[in-house]
Amino acid sequence: MTTFVFPGQGSQFVEMSKDFNDNFDIAKQSFEEIEDYTQLNIRNIIFKNEENKLDLTQYTQICIFASSYIIFKTFMNESKDKIDDVNIMMGHSLGEYSALTCSNKIKLKDCCLILKKRGELMNNAVTPNITGMAALIGKDSNYIQDIIKKNKLSLEIANDNSPIQIVVSGNKKELEKSKEIFLNNNVKKFVDLNVSAAFHSKFMLHAQEILSSQIDKLEFEENDIRVISNFDAQAHKETDILKKNLQNQMANRVNWTNSVKKLEELGEKKIIEIGPSKVLSGLINRISKNFDIKSINQISDL
Numbered sequence: 001m002t003t004f005v006f007p008g009q010g011s012q013f014v015e016m017s018k019d020f021n022d023n024f025d026i027a028k029q030s031f032e033e034i035e036d037y038t039q040l041n042i043r044n045i046i047f048k049n050e051e052n053k054l055d056l057t058q059y060t061q062i063c064i065f066a067s068s069y070i071i072f073k074t075f076m077n078e079s080k081d082k083i084d085d086v087n088i089m090m091g092h093s094l095g096e097y098s099a100l101t102c103s104n105k106i107k108l109k110d111c112c113l114i115l116k117k118r119g120e121l122m123n124n125a126v127t128p129n130i131t132g133m134a135a136l137i138g139k140d141s142n143y144i145q146d147i148i149k150k151n152k153l154s155l156e157i158a159n160d161n162s163p164i165q166i167v168v169s170g171n172k173k174e175l176e177k178s179k180e181i182f183l184n185n186n187v188k189k190f191v192d193l194n195v196s197a198a199f200h201s202k203f204m205l206h207a208q209e210i211l212s213s214q215i216d217k218l219e220f221e222e223n224d225i226r227v228i229s230n231f232d233a234q235a236h237k238e239t240d241i242l243k244k245n246l247q248n249q250m251a252n253r254v255n256w257t258n259s260v261k262k263l264e265e266l267g268e269k270k271i272i273e274i275g276p277s278k279v280l281s282g283l284i285n286r287i288s289k290n291f292d293i294k295s296i297n298q299i300s301d302l
Contacts, residue, residue, distance in 0.1 A: 001085060001086070001087035001088075001268065001270070002081060002085055002086055002087070002270050002271075002272055003086075003087060003088045003089065003090070003263060003268045003270065003271045003272070004072070004086060004088075004089045004090075004099070004102065004271075004272050004273075004274055005089070005090050005091060005092075005095070005099075005271055005272070005273050005274070005280050005284070006068045006072075006089070006090075006091035006092070006095035006096075006098035006099050006102070006273075006274055006275050006280075007064065007068065007091070007092055007094075007095050007273070007275045007276060007277060007279050007280050008064070008091065008092040008093035008094040008095045008254075009057070009060055009061060009064065009093065009094050009195075009199075010193075010279065011064060011275060011276045011277040011279050012054055012055070012060055012063060012064050012067075012276055012277075013276055013277065014046070014047070014048075014049045014054060015046065015047055016046060016063075016064075016067045016276035016277075016297065017046070017066075017067035017070055017071055017276065017297075018043075018046070018047050019298055019299045020070055020071055020074050020299065021043065021070065023299060024074045024077075024078075026070075026073050026074055026077050027070040027071075027073065027074045030066075030069060030070040030073050031043055031066060031070055033108065034062075034066045034069070034070075034108070034112050037108070037109045037112040037113060038062060038112050038113070038116050040059070040062065040116070042062065042063055042066050045059050045063055046063050046066070046067065055194070056123065056196075057119050057122050057123040057195075057196050057197075058119040058120045058122075058123040058124075059119065060119065061094050061115050061118060061119040061122075062112065062115045062116050062119055064094060064095075064275065064276060065094065065097060065098050065101075065111070065112075065115050067275060067276050068095070068098045068102075068274055068275035068276070069098060069101060069102065069108070071274050071275060071296055071297065072098075072102045072274045074302075075272075075274065075296055075302065078302055079302070083104070083225075086103070086225055087225070087226065087268065088225070088226045088227070088228060088235055088263065088266070088268060089102060089103045089225060089226075089227050089228075090227060090228035090259055090263070091230075092159075092230070092254060092256055092279075092280060093159070093199075093200070093230060093249070093254050094115070094118075095275070095280075096227070096229065096230050096246065096249065097111055097114070097115055097118075097246075098274075098275065099227050100220075100227055100242065100246070102274075103223070103225040103227055104221055104223055104225070105220050105221055105223070105225070105227065105239065105242060106218060106220060106221070107219070107221075110218050110219070114211070114214055114215060114218065117211060117214055118211055118250070121207040121210055121211055121250075122196075122197065122199060122204065122207060122250065123196060123197075124207075125197055125203060125204055125206065125207040126197050126198070126203050128196050128197070129172065129196070130171065130172060130197075131169070131170065131171055131172060131197050131198035131201075131203050132169070132170070132172045132175055132192065132193065132195060132197070132198060133158055133167055133168065133169045133175075133192075133193040133195050133198055133199060134167065134168055134175050134178075134179070134190055134191060134192050134193060135165060135166070135167050135189075135190075135191040135193055136165070136166045136167070136168060136182055136187050136189070136190060136191075137164060137165055137187065137188045137189035137190075137191070138164055138186065138187050138188030138189065139164065139166065139186065139187055139188075140160075140163045140164070140166070140257075141157055141160040141166050141257070144157060144166045144168065144182075144187075145157060147181065147182060147185050147187075148168075151178075151181050153170075153174060153177075153178050153181070154170055154171065154174050155168045155169065155170035155174060155175070155178060156168065156169050156170060156198075156200075156201040156202065156253070157169075157253050158198070158199055158200035158201055158253060158254065159200060159253070159254040159256060160253060160254065160255055160256055160257045160258070161254075161256050161257065161283050162256070162257055162283045162286040162287050163257060163286065163287065164286060165283065165286070167193070169198035169199060169200060169201035169203070170198055170201065171198070175192070199250075200249075200250065200251065200252060200253055200254055201251065202251060203251075204250045204251040205251045207250060207251075208247070208248070208249075208250040208251040211247075211250060212247040212248075215243060215246055215247050216243070216247070218243065220239035220240075220242060220243055221239070222237075222239055223237070224237060225237065227242055228259045228262055228263065229241075229242060229245035229246070229249075229259075230245070230249050230252075230253075230254045230255055230256070230259065231245040231246075231248045231249050231252055231255070232245060232255070233255040233258035233259045233261075233262050234262060235262060235263075235266060256283060257287055260283075260284050260287040260288060261287065261288070263291075264288050264290055264291075268291070269290070269291060269292055270291070270292050271284065271291045271292065271293045271294070272293075272294050272295075272296060273293065273294070273295040273296065273297075274296055274297075275297060276297050277297060278295040278297065280295075281293045281295045
């Protein structure tokens with residue numbers, strides 16, 4: 001059986017998936033469908049990146065999703081793999097929406113509209129450049145949480161990406177203050193992230209409430225594919241649980257390390273990463289060496 005994983009924000013690059021659009025009718029048709037639903041010229045944003053829109057949260061998310069979706073559709077159309085051969089899907093933050101759509105839990109139109117809204121809400125959740133995020137390299141989430149607690153830092157763990165990569169969210173002044181503290185406590189590297197706000201933290205609570213009401217209206221389809229949720233790092237096929245977890249995702253931690261461990265616990269061996277870049281393949285390898293991982297983000301990967 002195969003597990004598909006899908007990347008989140010930060011994996012984008014100019015012209016991602018362009019070769020699929022240029023060479024496969026199914027890719028071009030899928031792009032057209034997404035553009036019709038969103039009323040956005042997504043290919044123009046991805047391929048030309050005028051006004052640097054690709055890196056603006058309100059556009060980034062739907063663009064990454066579109067690229068991941070068209071690569072997945074092309075791969076399934078061109079390969080011997082069938083949707084019935086898929087046991088589990090999972091995605092990192094935004095990628096969870098890709099997983100839910102590609103597993104046929106959510107209709108494409110519904111996902112496009114909710115992601116367009118999600119990008120806008122996250123982009124406008126707080127005043128720009130007041131809050132932010134930083135990646136901490138070298139220690140696991142328990143170690144980082146202990147530093148936060150002992151030093152009474154007003155920070156939250158946003159992404160538990162691997163045993164040696166943790167992302168924290170908070171007020172920018174607090175992040176600046178914390179840098180020296182982390183580095184003095186054996187954290188190898190402190191990297192400020194180029195994001196507009198403190199995602200996956202209390203600063204997203206109001207935006208999460210608004211999006212939650214929109215997610216509540218979505219019709220989830222029942223099928224046998226399980227999706228591992230970021231919120232609880234558990235595999236579910238029950239649509240009511242998947243919906244509830246999605247509603248809690250934006251303001252809470254992305255439990256990626258435990259999600260990969262859950263995949264390992266379930267005995268999964270074969271992983272295919274679908275979407276721009278190969279970020280998740282690297283993270284998964286740092287969590288466990290027990291997977292056969294392939295990454296597909298350009299035609300030559302097929």
